[in-house]
Amino acid sequence: MVLNSDDAAASGPPDARLARHQQPFNLLRWFSLVSLLIIASVAAALGYVSTRFVVNDSVERDAMLTAQFIQAMAQAEVRHARIPATVTMGELLDPRLDALHPGLDASVVADARIEFLDHVEHLPDTLLANVYAMDRTIVWSTNPQLIGRKIEGDDDLDESFASRTPVSASYHKAADEREEQQFEREPRYLFIENYIPMFDASGSQVVSMVEVYKEPQDLVRRIQRGYVLIWSSSIIGGVLIYLGLFWIVRRGAAMLASQQRRLVASETFAALGEMSSAVAHSLRNPLATIRSSAELAHEVASEPAQKNIADIIGQVDRMSRWVRELLVSLRPASDEAEAVDLLGAIDDALASFSGQIERYRVEVMVNTPLAASVSIQPMLLTQILNSLFANALEAMPKGGRLGIEVTPEQGGRQWRMVVSDSGKGMSQQQERMVFKPFFTTKQGGLGVGLVLVKRIMERFGGSVSLTSREEEGTRVSLIFNVAGGDHGTQHPAGRGR
Structure with a gap:
């Protein structure tokens, strides 16, 4: 699958590049080291002080009793x-x-x-x-x-x-x-x-x-038992304190990292929104003028020139599509979900790509139940399917196999949709970057397609994941929430083509 998600990270303002080269503060790592050192030191100090107290107190008490016994025995012998x-x-x-x-x-x-x-x-x-x-x-x-x-x-x-x-x-x-x-x-x-x-x-x-x-043999045995008890308690207590604090800080670090990612994404989308607005105002009218002029020229041009004019129209359409993708990706999304027929949306999306499927000689394998209704907005579901199918088809320009499978999950409370292709696939490094804004493996790609897919899925309580192997293809898995009372177990029969 060819990605729609940009490698423009190498370029950009110097401050941004400097920030990327700076190592972020690793809260969990530093806490692990510093807290382990502090807790171990405190536990060792408490153990040492406690054992010294036990020994000194026991010795002083034994000495006092011995002195009292000998002095009392001396008085008794004199009287006797x-x-x-x-x-x-x-x-x-x-x-x-x-x-x-x-x-x-x-x-x-x-x-x-x-x-x-x-x-x-x-x-x-x-x-x-x-x-x-x-x-x-x-x-x-x-x-x-x-x-x-x-x-x-x-x-x-x-x-x-x-x-x-x-x-x-x-x-x-x-x-x-x-x-x-x-x-x-x-x-x-x-x-x-x-x-x-x-x-x-x-x-x-x-x-x-x-x-x-x-x-004093009995006193020595008691001191030894005291040593074992004190050091065992110090070690176990230190370990429990460390593990408890580590768990809390680990959760806190995960929450901070999640919030940081959301903040970065929000800042990215905010910047993208400003850019897309500028692009829309600056390019929409010129592109429309160029396309209209090209269409008029196409009608009167000679046959050799018509091919070049057709390329101009195609490139203008691509640029217009980029503008639309930017505007859609940054448009404030409503959280009001609707019950949408997933299978009907798949059929409609495949129909819109039928020409490209036939031209690339791609075999489509569909395995779905009789019905599946998901909780999302129709326009956004169409956007997701179009992005995934376009990526898959562009990864197989010389033919291949496009697989679409829908199965119930979580006892019928969710639907899992898997879109797979037999294209050129990705490296592990590319796979880790697929959901980063502006990362793409397509020449001329914008890098917001999969970012938009992830954003939409998470907006409606779903999720998306991707796995890929070079020269073996890519597999994208989406989890949708079931709409209303629809459950996957109610539709055991499947359909395919």
Whole structure:
């Protein structure tokens, strides 16, 4: 099928050419990249902050409970040993200071100290336990090799002595430079270091320090489950937010693109309307004068000159037809549809092309039901059929086959009309351009035929599509709405010729 739709895009004003070369802003692409980056960053940040909060809060709570338990256990052992309330377990933990308590039985003090330290040693999940004197010397440890060592430069230990509050920290690996971290077994995941101050009877001075390293298995499992839950929620939430926003923006971008196409089409038709009006006023009268003069000359001219005059008349008629097409394509179309006999309109259009069909030796294959009524305006339906048949016939100047088929669609609510030809066809690039204004493959074509067909079909709720292969022909499919109560299923029988 030879198209009636113009390649004048290569020409035109410089501003228009510049605008065509500029890449349009791709909203969907930029949103996809930027939103993915932002949402991924926010999800990662939330996941990291949440996991750090879970770990820190869990570690602090475990350290607080450990400190409260050890301090309460120290008070209980002092009461159990019937030691006076003026002496605390913190003052008894350094055996070097036993002589400072002459009023106490040495064996009672030793038994109370041993009982307390035994409880500390057997705390659940304990890796290592140390007891420091005020001079930072380890006076007791679950690792005997550490007893007697003086630890210097331990900021956490010094902080706990100075602040008189428990200090805790979590680690994933033992530090080689920390000589007090000599565990009998290596921690597998996370371990907690707790410094628990032990006070004198007045409660104002720290007289010793209990250090406990724990690897809380249950806490580690809870933290790991928290990790999985937090990161899974962050990832799933981020994906859902991204997909939801992507769907919204995709729909918005499609609507914007559709509105932009309509705006461009409206501007194009507005410009075409101004041009067609100028063409009509400037050319209609001169063309009529030229044709009349040519007809008069044809009657008196010699036989060799008559052929040239006939060509002049034919070209004038072509130019007049262009003017009419422009005026019809830009005329404001009414949306008031009528019930039009599609089959009768096809027969009338074929009859008007009968001379060209016979001259080109084209075989016409018609397959339609007995009746089909569509919702459109008669004049515009005629315009559609004339444009399609003219394109098809001009694509087959040396003969071929013109196919016309009408079938019901959507349970009889629509009619599908297919016009096919066996002409030279089109390339894929030409196929993509067929409904662009002023694009044409015909020499001397104007490029508004298929644009007008698409505009009319969409005006009345229908649609048009085109497929083509080079050297195999072109197939145009039109969808019409059924008029009134007419349904394709009511006419199963067909007709053909």
